[in-house]
Amino acid sequence: MTAALWASIVQASAAEHAPRPEIRPVGGEIQLASADVTTSLRPVPRPTVEVVRASSAGNARFQAWLGAFEDRARDQGISQSTLGHALADLSYDLDVIKRDRNQAEFSKPIWEYLDGAVSDTRIANGRAALDRHQKVLRRIEAQYGVEKEVVTAIWGLETSFGTYRGSNPTIRSLATLAFDARRASFFETQLIAALQIIQAGDVSAGRMIGSWAGAMGHTQFMPTSYLDHAVDFDGDGRRDIWSDDPTDALASAAAYLARHGWTKGQPWGVEVRLPEGFDYATAKRDFTLMPSEWAKLGVVGRDGEPVADHGQAAILLPAGGQGVALMIFDNFGVIESYNGADAYVIGIGHLSDRLAGRAPFQTPWPRGDRVLSFTEKKELQTRLTKAGFDTQGVDGRTGPNTIDAVRAYQLAQGLVPDGYPTLKLLERLR
Numbered sequence: 001m002t003a004a005l006w007a008s009i010v011q012a013s014a015a016e017h018a019p020r021p022e023i024r025p026v027g028g029e030i031q032l033a034s035a036d037v038t039t040s041l042r043p044v045p046r047p048t049v050e051v052v053r054a055s056s057a058g059n060a061r062f063q064a065w066l067g068a069f070e071d072r073a074r075d076q077g078i079s080q081s082t083l084g085h086a087l088a089d090l091s092y093d094l095d096v097i098k099r100d101r102n103q104a105e106f107s108k109p110i111w112e113y114l115d116g117a118v119s120d121t122r123i124a125n126g127r128a129a130l131d132r133h134q135k136v137l138r139r140i141e142a143q144y145g146v147e148k149e150v151v152t153a154i155w156g157l158e159t160s161f162g163t164y165r166g167s168n169p170t171i172r173s174l175a176t177l178a179f180d181a182r183r184a185s186f187f188e189t190q191l192i193a194a195l196q197i198i199q200a201g202d203v204s205a206g207r208m209i210g211s212w213a214g215a216m217g218h219t220q221f222m223p224t225s226y227l228d229h230a231v232d233f234d235g236d237g238r239r240d241i242w243s244d245d246p247t248d249a250l251a252s253a254a255a256y257l258a259r260h261g262w263t264k265g266q267p268w269g270v271e272v273r274l275p276e277g278f279d280y281a282t283a284k285r286d287f288t289l290m291p292s293e294w295a296k297l298g299v300v301g302r303d304g305e306p307v308a309d310h311g312q313a314a315i316l317l318p319a320g321g322q323g324v325a326l327m328i329f330d331n332f333g334v335i336e337s338y339n340g341a342d343a344y345v346i347g348i349g350h351l352s353d354r355l356a357g358r359a360p361f362q363t364p365w366p367r368g369d370r371v372l373s374f375t376e377k378k379e380l381q382t383r384l385t386k387a388g389f390d391t392q393g394v395d396g397r398t399g400p401n402t403i404d405a406v407r408a409y410q411l412a413q414g415l416v417p418d419g420y421p422t423l424k425l426l427e428r429l430r
Helices: 055-075 080-087 094-101 110-117 120-132 134-144 148-159 170-179 184-200 223-229 247-259 291-296 330-338 342-355 374-386 400-412 423-429
Strands: 269-273 314-316 318-321 325-328
Touching: 055 080, 055 170, 055 184, 080 170, 080 184, 094 170, 110 318, 110 342, 120 134, 120 148, 120 342, 134 148, 134 247, 148 247, 148 342, 170 184, 184 223, 223 247, 247 330, 318 342, 330 342, 374 400, 374 423, 400 423
Parallel strands: none
Antiparallel strands: 269 325, 314 325
C-alpha cells in the first residue's frame, strides 16, 4: 500500500470498535482504516504533534526518546552493532506525522474505489505482469495453492506491480511513528521487528525502504508480517522483498494467504441476483448457507443458475440494496486478513477475476448516492442511539453494530432493511 492511498478512508469496515490485524497503507489507490493502538511502551507521556510541530524541538525530544528505546531494544535481543548501524544519525520525520494525521473527512464510495483498483489500465498492466512472470507465478501457485491471478492482484493494488514501492527509510518512519503518541505500541513493535530483520542479514538499513507508514517491498509487508510469512523462494539465502526481482515478495504474499487458510479453486465471491422479497436481515457475515440452499431461496448467479457449492457462503451488499450483491466464501476472509476493509478485498477479488478473463460486475452501482462523511457517520450513530437503536459507540465507522442498528431502524420505519447508511436515512433521522 502506498501512502498516497492512506489519505482516503474506505467506507466499509471489517469490524467495529476493534483494532485491525495490521496497519498497512495500500499502493496508489485508497487509504484503509487502521488499528488504533494507544498504549505505549514508553514510561513517560509523549508529546502530541502540536507540541513537536517545530522540527528542531521535535527532533530534540525524539533523540531523548531514541536513547530510551535503545535500552528496550537491547532487552529484546537487538545487538549494539545493529543499533549503531540502523539508528545512526536518525532524525524525526515531521512529514510522516503530517501524513499520519491527514485522515480524509470524506470517504470514497466503493464504485469510485473500484474504478481505480480495477481500471482498464490496471487490468492490462496486470495481464502483462502475468505474462512476464508466468514461470515463477506458476511455481508459486503449485507450491502454495494460491492462484497466480490472486497473487498478481495483490501486487497490483499494493504497488502497481512494483512500480511504486515507496522511498521512505523504513527505520526512520517507524521510529517517528513509535515516538508519536497515537499508535506508539504498534509501531514500536514494528520497529523492533525491522531491527530483527536487519540483524538477521536479510537487508541492510539503507536498503530497507518503503511507504511512510513502514510497509515494505512489492507486496507491502509490515515488519512483523515479514518475520512471520516472508520466504526465500529464489533460494539465494535471503528473503528479499525489496529487490527489483519480485520473486520472493510474490511468493511471500502467497505464503501469507496459504497460512491463513486459502482454498484453491474456491471463489472469493460471486455476483448474484436477489429475488423479489429477499430477506435483507440474512445479508450478514455470520449467516451462511451452501449456495444450493441460497438457490432455494431465490439467490442465484447473474446467469440465473445456482452458484456451485464451493462451501458455506454469506451475502454481502457493499452498496446496500441498490448495487452489486455478492455471495462470499471463506477466501474472502483470507484476503481480509491481508487488509481488513471490504473495499480492498472486493478490489483484490474482482481484479483477480478480471485478470483470469472473467466479466466485470453486471449490476449498476448507485452512482448518484453520496457516501456519508466521517462526521455524518458519527451523527448518524448518535441519532440512531438516541432513537433507541444502539450502535454501541460513536466512532464514525460503519461496522456490524451500526449496520444492525440501521437495519433495526429501517424495519421499524417500514424501509428496505439493507443496513446501508445513506444521506437520505440521516436526513430522516434529523
